[in-house]
Amino acid sequence: MTAAAARPGPTTGPDATPDADILRVRGLTIDFRLPTGSLRAVEDVGFTLRRGACLALVGESGSGKSTIAQCIQGILPKAARVAGGAVALGTGRHGEPPVEITALGRDSRAMLALRGNRVATVFQEPMTALSPLHTIGDQVGEPLRLHQGLSRRQADTAVVDLLAQARFPDPKAAVRMYPFELSGGLRQRAVIAIALAGEPDVLIADEPTTALDVTTQAEILALIDLLRRETGMAVLLITHDLGVVAHMAAHMVVLHRGRMLEAGPVAPLFQDPGHPYLRALMGAVPRVSGAVQARLTPLRDIRIDPALLQSLRQGTPAPDALPDAPPDGPPDGPPDDDAAPVMLRLDALEKHYPLRHGGLFRRDGGTVQAVRGVNLELRAGTCLGLVGESGCGKTTLMRLITGALRPTVGRVLFDSGDGPADVAHMDRARLTRYRREAQYIFQDPFASLNPRMTVRELLTEPMVIHGVGTARARADRAAELLRIVGLDARMMGRHPHSFSGGQRQRLSIARALALGPRLLLCDEPVSALDVSVQAQVLNLLADLRTALGLTMLFVSHNLAVVRHVADSIVVMCAGRLVEWAPADVLVNDARHPYTRALLSAVPEPDPHRRVTPGELGVARASDPAAWPAPYRPGPDGRTQWRTLGDGHVVAVGGPA
Template sequence: MSPLLSIRDLSVAFRGDGGPVEVLHRLSLDVARGRTLALVGESGSGKSVTAQAILRILPRAATITKGRILYDDGGRSSDLAALPADGPAMRRLRGRRIAMIFQEPMTCLSPLHTIGDQIGEALRVHTGAGRAEADARTREALVRVGFPDPARALTTYPFELSGGLRQRAMIAMALILRPPLLVADEPTTALDVTTQAQILALLARLQEETGMSILLITHDLGVVANMAHDIAVLYRGRLMEAGPLRTVMRRPGHAYLRALLDAVPRFDMAPGERLTPIREARPALPAARAVPAPAGPILRVEGVSRSFTLRSGRFWSAPRNVRAVAEASLEIRAGQTLGLVGESGSGKTTLARMVMRALKPDAGRILFDDGRGPRDVHGLAGGDLFAYRRHVQYVFQDPYASLDPRMSVRQILSEPMEIHGLDPAIRRSRPAELMAMVGLDPGALGRYPHAFSGGQRQRIGIARALALEPRLLVLDEPVSALDVSVQAQILNLLKDLQAALGLSYLIVSHNLAVIDYMADTISVMCRGRIVEEAPRAVLFRDPAHPYTRTLLAAVPDPSLDHPLDFAAVTRDLSDPARWPEPFRLAPDETGILQEIEPGHRVRRSAARDARAA
């Protein structure tokens, strides 16, 4: 059977100051009918350019310089590369015969239009359907993608939905006309592991029901192992390796694919084993220093709670109170790493912001010990508060949004030292030391953030956090925006800096494989509650709470021998009322953390224990 899509000798070039720059080099690949082809590679390898060329939505600066894109539409073959990008033939194919899901649903959905209007628009444009028919078909599409309340979703705006529901709306929009080919560009990168698993299960089910073909663009080899039938590996616009998934993954022939596999954090890594990035960064680490350690934990969070009042935006609706963090407690020892994991919305970032004094808790206290004894963070003022700001620094999730685009790297690294009144000589010399410390060229201090890659920008963010010689770093999803090879570089760098500088880390993530690699102790958070905490080896060997087991089951493993159990991960165990006994909690019940072995505590219902007694 002929392939649904056949790309032959495709080359794409971008206009540059010195002439055209070729970013795709004679690419050839096939997407078979009813199968999923995974297009794999690092950021900048040409994956998204390939997708944009197929849909003919390349940026204005890009041009298809040679090659063909043959689409077999019911026995009639069309060369998409030869069609005018804005012509009627391409518009008839785009959306109706070939649809696309983009990486970030919030930026692709209009904030001014309801979900119902945006999904139904494709139907109205391509079929001329009326409003009533479009609404009915939209409801059917929303049911098909698992929306909890399809009728209400018709009048809901994107900002009212979670990330997972926004992605489901994007899928409904792409599939409402049942196109034979779906191009999915990093469809789960921005999602936590359980939501990602649900979206992958949804795509697999829809493919089985409709027989559509999928071109899946991703850098996550765990997703590839669980979704693809075939794989094609790109490196700098060139095809390195292609073939059936099981053949290629079990016996990778090209060194680049083997290097990608070695860069992925795995649960079966030996103690002390390091990730192997494709390109080693060579930081100039200072000699290990002896840092006076406090007698107890450097950070202790005791029974902290925080609630928010939300308004629906409709004047007749009463505001509602949402408890984001409920009696959370944790502690970090000097020189150690605590991993805080959970789904989006579980309260991880709210707790981290309270540690940073960006939010004030409604109850409980946060104690920090810099060697002079524990002190309540939210009771500090004046010079004591200024000192605390030096000791505790933050590394943000998005390395681009957290750096001022109008400041050079030298200014970015000097600013914290200027604010805290460090000697001018130190302010002049330390930026170069910090750049070398994170493996960047000090000669680039005069450049601006836009001139760096995502991984390099994250290194600059880490360097800025180290400018004041802190004791504790709060790392909020520090590698979620990076591909696997750059992720390995950053994680190894953080480990090396911790060993050299005696740092303590609070690392917030929904990626359990990253937490397994980095953390000494792990706290699992759900709906504002710490539901389980244990040393890393204990938690991954013997998770006790059903929510923890669900999180672990949802992590896609790059090994073909450990496929995802989609039936298990699609059960909603983020609702405490659905947990089995004795873990089930009433809506307003906090429960108690009970120690089941040394250092391993699990939350269960206190009310049921009292009734049993």
């Protein structure tokens, strides 16, 4: 079954004639040779990609999307073999003859001439795809010299044009820069420029925006779509984000465990999905518009045994016993903001970093104000969402809250019921207790979990450090925590690498709960997960918060995700807080231009609502100097809150 044949309907690009097909996949079957036997990763997959069109391969991790992409590029691992079917390219834009890719050796001259030339790829993580030791100019120029036969001087001239085509703000300066000097969005533009160097017939975009902010994502997607229309290249989009599919693709193929479940034009499939799997995927997506679902509907939900939660709450903390949840038990829904005590207060908080010029120890280059005059309150039992782009100061603010950084100005005050204490000036005993009461869930669980430690060691380590419980009690607690996050206690002897991404994030949550915290600091905990796994983790966090009476600060760049989990949302830009309101009030009545840009940049799973970043002015929305009155900061950079009612406040220019 082909994408075009599954459901008749309108398409992007030329009519469906054989000459219009640039990529044909027929009955593709791929096996992996493992020590335990053969594993079938892809089975009987077929679709057709037309010239100038965009086709999306959709599915969770492990569905076979990237394996198919590797086969098209001729870079399958040595353990993999094509057990059936074929992948073929049609006649190229410049008259290149048709070729059957699966008949070529991966290291043959024909395959090397094809890869990076007629078939190019934009990978998920640009920092991994780019060499840290070579300039952007050298890396963009390499395929020009390799495939186009240009001299070094000719390639240097062409590189500037390619970077301009990839919409670099200063292409000539970028030629001499290294990847670490660029933002995530600019690094991805550099990867796109490298892909364009060979004037490809097919561009494989393998999760090209997963690691990017929503505003940067909107710009990169718009760039790929513009280049597709300008150059006539076809785009094979690999993603798990249905919002991106609705925004970019004309046709889609839905994969699950290597098999094709459904295929056809995007609009009819979104309006009336035929397969239960696609319906489940769509139900797992948090949305920025419409009513908030009580629970998202992941493919495999995690239901917590009430008896386990009750055992977690019982007892009283003691030096030789395990810590427990707050003694008041679970709240009946989010507490009233006026009634709940303030657990965390940020008082005129600022963090400045010196710029070094002229040598390692000289600090005469001025300062960067990463956090500017932040005043914030988080009440016990509530969940506050903190939203903003990369570089806005979110993570710096979180590190100030944990005490990992000391503020330049202001205070972080934490009150667990015995009065507010300044985190930066706590004595040793109080700081140790604070580190038990406030726990952190990181964005990347694979980086935050020690790969050499077993699950048992990972979960009991916090208890060992804080001298909590006996060895037997700690092991029992670890097994209990595993069951609470929906994992089997028999997994205690396994290492992090043997778990999926969603399972590793659940391990991180279990580790954070080990000491019975009152405050959970969640730093982009679901941004790297599939939509179904993301829904699973969000539901788990909501259940734990309700059952254990936890207070949460949830940081993300995705307003749709934050809207689903938070009672109220505060928006941060350029180190400042710019708007704060209850979640539904903020998404339905945003006032600040930056908040509106963030909302407009979220790709909704609706083909009739497309993101148009050129009209949004996203880049200008991130620049405080470009904000219109009255939102532009005062002459000294200060802002002040203006009350709009219903708990809604917005930052406006402060006094001179």
